[in-house]
Amino acid sequence: MRVLIAPDKFAGTLSAPQAARAIAEGWSRAAPGDTTVLVPMSDGGPGFVVGLHASLGGELQTVTGVRGPLGVPVDAPLLLVDGRSGSRTAYVESATACGLHLEQRRSPEDASTYGVGQLVAAAVDAGATSVVVGLGGSTTTDGGAGLLAALGARADVPLDAGPAGLAGVTSVDLSAVRERLARVTLVAATDVRSPLLGLFGAARTFGPQKGLDDAAIVRVDAILDAFVVAVCGSEPAQRKVADLPGAGAAGGLGFALQVLGATVEPGVTMVADAVGLADHARGCDLVLTGEGAYDVTSRDGKVVYGVAEIAGEALRPCVVLAGKVLVGSRERRAMGVEAAYAMVDTVGEETSLAEPEESLRRLAERVARTWSDR
Numbered sequence: 504m505r506v507l508i509a510p511d512k513f514a515g516t517l518s519a520p521q522a523a524r525a526i527a528e529g530w531s532r533a534a535p536g537d538t539t540v541l542v543p544m545s546d547g548g549p550g551f552v553v554g555l556h557a558s559l560g561g562e563l564q565t566v567t568g569v570r571g572p573l574g575v576p577v578d579a580p581l582l583l584v585d586g587r588s589g590s591r592t593a594y595v596e597s598a599t600a601c602g603l604h605l606e607q608r609r610s611p612e613d614a615s616t617y618g619v620g621q622l623v624a625a626a627v628d629a630g631a632t633s634v635v636v637g638l639g640g641s642t643t644t645d646g647g648a649g650l651l652a653a654l655g656a657r658a659d660v661p662l663d664a665g666p667a668g669l670a671g672v673t674s675v676d677l678s679a680v681r682e683r684l685a686r687v688t689l690v691a692a693t694d695v696r697s698p699l700l701g702l703f704g705a706a707r708t709f710g711p712q713k714g715l716d717d718a719a720i721v722r723v724d725a726i727l728d729a730f731v732v733a734v735c736g737s738e739p740a741q742r743k744v745a746d747l748p749g750a751g752a753a754g755g756l757g758f759a760l761q762v763l764g765a766t767v768e769p770g771v772t773m774v775a776d777a778v779g780l781a782d783h784a785r786g787c788d789l790v791l792t793g794e795g796a797y798d799v800t801s802r803d804g805k806v807v808y809g810v811a812e813i814a815g816e817a818l819r820p821c822v823v824l825a826g827k828v829l830v831g832s833r834e835r836r837a838m839g840v841e842a843a844y845a846m847v848d849t850v851g852e853e854t855s856l857a858e859p860e861e862s863l864r865r866l867a868e869r870v871a872r873t874w875s876d877r
Contacts, residue, residue, distance in 0.1 A: 504876050506530060507783050507819075509542045510793035511806035512550040513826055516859035519543035519554045525860045526791060526824060529867030534875035540787060542778050544806045547692035547770025548639025549604075551596040552580045558778035559584055566625045570653075570663075572601040572614040572642050579618065581625055592633045593626030595619070597753045598640035601649075603713065606642050611714040612723065613665040614643045616756055620653025627687055636760060637770060638693035638753035642713050644706050645669065646699065646727045647759020655679030658733065666723045675733045680763065689765035692773045694805055697751035699758045700728055705751035713754070727755060734762060771809030780810070784817035789874055791867075797825035797843055799834060811839035822874060824866050826855055844870050 508530075510522040517525065520543040527539040543554040556563050561584035571577045579599035584592045598604070600618030619636065626634045643649070645666050652662035657676040661668040697708050706715060706724040715723060731745045744750065749767035750758040757767060775781065784790055792810040807823055814821035823835075823843040835843055846855040849869055850862045871877075 504534070504537045504789065505540060505787040506537055506875075507540045507542065507787040507790045509544045509780060509783075509790065509806075509810050510824070511544050511546065513793070513795040513859060513863070514549070516795065516826070516856065517863065519545055519550045520557045521860065522793060522863060525863040526793065526867040529864030530871045530875070532864070532868045533871035534877040536877055537871070537875055540783055542780060542783055544780075544792070544810060545637065545770060545774050546639065546694040546806050546809070547637035547773075548694070549596070549598040549602060551637030551639075551692065551770065551774070552582050552594050552599070555594050555774060555777060556582050561585070564629070566622055569600050569618040569621050570615070571605045571618055573606060573608070573610055575605070575607060577605060577618065579622055581622060581629070583626075583629055583631065590632050591630050592635060593629065593631035594635045594637065595622040595626060596637040597756055598637070601641045601643045601753070603640060603642040609714040611642065611644060611665075611710070612667040612719060614645065614713075615649035615663050615665050616641070616643045616645055616647055616754070616759075617649035617653045617663040619756060620650035623650065624654055624683075627683065631687065633688040633690065635690040635692055635773070636756070636765075638691055638695065638756050639770070641753040641756065643756070644710055644713060644715065644723055644727075644754035646705075646730050646755035647757070648730060650756060650759050651675070651677065651680055655683055666726050669726050669730050672726075672730050672733045675730070677734070677762070684763060689760055689763055690773070691749060691752065691757050691760045691765045691767045692770035693749050693752040693757060693767065694770050695752040695757070696748040698747065699731065699745040699750040699755050700724060703751075705755045708751065709754065731758075769809070771806050775809060775813060781813050781817060784813050784819050787819060790814035790817075790819050790821045791824060791870075792821060793824040795826040796829060797823050797827065798829035807840070808838050815839040822870060824863065824870060
């Protein structure tokens with residue numbers, strides 16, 4: 504029996520490659536004769552670059568001294584993959600430069616995406632003809648102003664000081680940025696379809712998890728509205744980029760990238776295409792996927808839903824292994840998932856958090872006893 508193992512990260516405990524290995528090791532305990540095919544996945548958030556490197560290979564570089572969200576330097580990965588006819592695609596991950604996990608202290612109105620712009624600049628300097636930016640897991644809500652600043656944008660206020668620094672903005676000059684990226688194709692990979700502004704925008708939807716209180720959400724949303732006018736103009740036709748799906752991704756990085764001509768692709772779909780997930784699924788008998796918490800939000804462009812869709816198209820059963828399972832059988836079937844199993848049900852929550860790899864191995868061993876035809 505051939506088993507495809509294509510999990511997402513288990514947030515806060517295991518990266519996608521670690522999760523895939525743990526599932527494979529546990530499965531082999533119960534079914535040593537089965538063949539496991541490991542394809543770690545990502546939706547564009549944390550683990551995007553590492554997961555792609557595990558499947559695509561390529562040259563993984565470290566960009567040192569990238570500015571973190573509050574100015575503390577960090578090291579961040581840059582993946583370069585050469586294609587045909589001299590093309591070179593670079594993959595960068597916003598979370599490695601402005602991720603929530605990088606904060607030493609919470610100061611959401613000061614957090615900047617400048618470091619993401621530095622990664623894009625490093626990719627261009629490395630000869631990339633296409634730059635794919637994975638969006639997700641950010642602590643920023645600056646509309647991508649920091650990214651634009653790192654690439655050469657100029658304004659009448661600081662662009663690299665978070666949304667607070669944008670207060671009073673009236674003009675932004677992107678001519679130097681457009682010139683620098685004139686021969687580069689940009690792609691934003693994300694699972695978020697939110698616009699930049701308003702009730703479902705970046706500040707209101709994701710601000711609370713980044714530390715913005717109610718008053719700050721209103722304040723930041725107004726600042727971003729003025730930023731849109733400064734970048735695009737005040738007419739509805741000029742401002743429409745702020746309303747596009749994905750403009751609110753990663754605190755507005757999606758907006759900045761789309762202003763520069765980026766296309767937005769579902770992160771899981773893009774990763775699945777890059778690693779040939781459909782071909783892998785057709786060549787296996789069973790598809791396993793997983794994430795930390797399998798819940799109703801898993802349907803919103805997340806890895807589990809994307810993998811289940813591909814498994815369904817290949818007429819292969821899909822089974823989920825998760826830290827927690829918070830959906831019922833009806834929702835599970837609607838996502839194309841045959842069965843779902845939780846680590847907390849097997850070893851308990853305390854052990855799941857303290858020993859995540861071994862807990863996932865034990866869960867996979869249990870699942871193999873049910874699903875393997877050994």
